[in-house]
Amino acid sequence: MAASDCHVSVCDNRGLMTDTVTIPFSSVGLAEPILRAVAEKGYTTMSPIQAAAIPHVLQGRDVMGAAQTGTGKTAAFVLPLLQRMLKHETPSPSPARHPVRALVLTPTRELADQIQDNVKAYAKYTQLRSTVVFGGIDIKPQIAELRKGVEILTATPGRLLDHIEMKSAVLNQVEYVVLDEADRMLDIGFLPDLQRILSFLPKQRITLLFSATFSPEIKRLAASYLQNPILVEVARPNETAANVEQLFFSIHEDDKRRVLRQVIRERGITQAFVFCNSKLGCARLARTLERDGLRTTALHGDKSQDERLKALEAFKKGEVDLLVATDVAARGLDIKDVPAVFNFDIPFNAEDYVHRIGRTGRAGASGLAISFVCGDDKRLIGDIEKLIKKKVEFTPFEAAEESPRRGERFNSGRRAWGDEEEVREASRDASRDATRPSRGGYSGSYGRPAPKPVDPFFDKPYEEKAATEIASWDNSKTSATTATSLSTPSGRPTFDALRK
Numbered sequence: 225m226a227a228s229d230c231h232v233s234v235c236d237n238r239g240l241m242t243d244t245v246t247i248p249f250s251s252v253g254l255a256e257p258i259l260r261a262v263a264e265k266g267y268t269t270m271s272p273i274q275a276a277a278i279p280h281v282l283q284g285r286d287v288m289g290a291a292q293t294g295t296g297k298t299a300a301f302v303l304p305l306l307q308r309m310l311k312h313e314t315p316s317p318s319p320a321r322h323p324v325r326a327l328v329l330t331p332t333r334e335l336a337d338q339i340q341d342n343v344k345a346y347a348k349y350t351q352l353r354s355t356v357v358f359g360g361i362d363i364k365p366q367i368a369e370l371r372k373g374v375e376i377l378t379a380t381p382g383r384l385l386d387h388i389e390m391k392s393a394v395l396n397q398v399e400y401v402v403l404d405e406a407d408r409m410l411d412i413g414f415l416p417d418l419q420r421i422l423s424f425l426p427k428q429r430i431t432l433l434f435s436a437t438f439s440p441e442i443k444r445l446a447a448s449y450l451q452n453p454i455l456v457e458v459a460r461p462n463e464t465a466a467n468v469e470q471l472f473f474s475i476h477e478d479d480k481r482r483v484l485r486q487v488i489r490e491r492g493i494t495q496a497f498v499f500c501n502s503k504l505g506c507a508r509l510a511r512t513l514e515r516d517g518l519r520t521t522a523l524h525g526d527k528s529q530d531e532r533l534k535a536l537e538a539f540k541k542g543e544v545d546l547l548v549a550t551d552v553a554a555r556g557l558d559i560k561d562v563p564a565v566f567n568f569d570i571p572f573n574a575e576d577y578v579h580r581i582g583r584t585g586r587a588g589a590s591g592l593a594i595s596f597v598c599g600d601d602k603r604l605i606g607d608i609e610k611l612i613k614k615k616v617e618f619t620p621f622e623a624a625e626e627s628p629r630r631g632e633r634f635n636s637g638r639r640a641w642g643d644e645e646e647v648r649e650a651s652r653d654a655s656r657d658a659t660r661p662s663r664g665g666y667s668g669s670y671g672r673p674a675p676k677p678v679d680p681f682f683d684k685p686y687e688e689k690a691a692t693e694i695a696s697w698d699n700s701k702t703s704a705t706t707a708t709s710l711s712t713p714s715g716r717p718t719f720d721a722l723r724k
């Protein structure tokens with residue numbers, strides 16, 4: 225099937241947002257135990273991707289979903305998955321009665337862990353069993369868990385193949401497959417692994433594919449493995465949310481850290497992600513900020529799995545104020561209400577700009593994204609302007625504190641980006657974050673200029689959208705969506721160190 229042949233049900237942003245914000249979960253035929261779990265999470269109405277995808281999946285259709293993290297896409301595939309698995313519920317303790325029936329494949333360990341948290345929460349009133357497997361940690365407890373029998377398995381491709389080879393994962397009864405963040409799986413070089421895994425699955429199954437972008441490679445993947453899919457699309461990958469205030473400061477490389485501290489202090493920012501382009505820059509910056517008195521933790525490919533999970537937990541609990549991260553480590557992280565995102569380094573790849581700032585202003589909250597632009601970043605800013613179809617306006621910035629002495633650079637006099645070795649570092653981050661090295665096929669795109677998007681959408685002129693058109697799908701939070709300045713959630717810790 226050519227991707228263009230698929231049955232298309234495009235959900236227009238404008239129509240969908242107004243049509244679906246009031247559609248309750250109870251209207252789509254989900255069973256009571258699932259609805260109870262959803263209600264417990266505090267969700268009242270479906271997000272556009274949920275409203276668009278869930279009914280089709282419940283009818284047994286394959287779905288191609290164009291949706292970024294932050295749109296509620298996890299529930300869009302987990303809820304109908306659970307509904308379809310309910311017929312297999314059994315109290316039997318026998319592992320044989322609990323074969324793997326649903327498989328969710330995702331590129332990174334953090335995403336896998338997050339999806340499993342969602343599956344557990346939504347399945348808590350059912351007897352369905354679930355687990356997650358990913359690389360970088362001891363395989364033995366995973367084997368023990370799989371041997372007990374689970375209906376729903378979330379996995380990164382490399383570690384799943386290890387389990388298949390060791391026969392701890394048997395996939396011949398799988399009825400439902402999700403390829404989550406498919407574009408990123410191909411970027412990392414997982415295509416051969418995916419092809420092998422899919423070859424172990426029964427042909428008769430439901431397959432869902434979610435991707436932020438639909439490159440020709442993604443369309444080919446869909447054409448090979450999905451049958452007559454419905455295309456659901458709610459937000460273009462190059463659209464930045466209207467509820468995120470984007471500021472660009474043109475500053476000297478040496479002033480970045482000082483400006484970061486000043487902005488945090490002046491805007492009363494409670495917590496933030498700070499993005500760097502390389503793991504080395506990330507580790508150095510985190511150390512320096514920690515020395516400045518900010519509770520900081522780093523998230524990059526050189527951290528062990530355990531350290532990464534602990535860093536995330538600490539940030540989620542509010543024990544840490546700043547999470548300094550590389551793109552690969554932070555991709556898709558679901559951390560609610562991050563008030564601000566800093567692009568300490570402008571990303572090499574314009575699409576990463578959109579992904580980075582998508583970490584703030586989630587689920588309808590207002591957000592702030594601040595980018596530090598230095599002399600050599602012009603080309604990268606040009607790429608971002610092309611992608612978001614918007615001219616970047618620089619905000620005048622007045623440094624409140626005296627600039628640090630020139631030459632006393634926190635990154636030992638090396639540029640935080642652009643330097644050949646650092647580019648390679650960033651590139652290595654990408655492959656190291658994967659659970660196993662690339663086996664050929666697609667190569668990673670980190671650390672290299674963004675390839676030109678081939679989607680004709682990118683060639684359309686930029687059309688400004690009113691904030692209300694990209695309004696929240698969560699009514700309870702809609703009031704926050706048009707705010708342009710940062711609102712500080714009450715009760716969250718503030719940066720005491722900076723207030724002094």
Ligand code: AMP
Pocket residue numbers: 266267268269270271274292293294295296297298299558560586587698
């Ligand atoms: P996701 O795109 O799946 O990472 O979801 C983004 C965030 O939205 C997560 O924190 C979800 O828990 C939350 N979420 C998902 N569906 C809904 C909903 N219908 N109403 C409110 N929040 C939701």
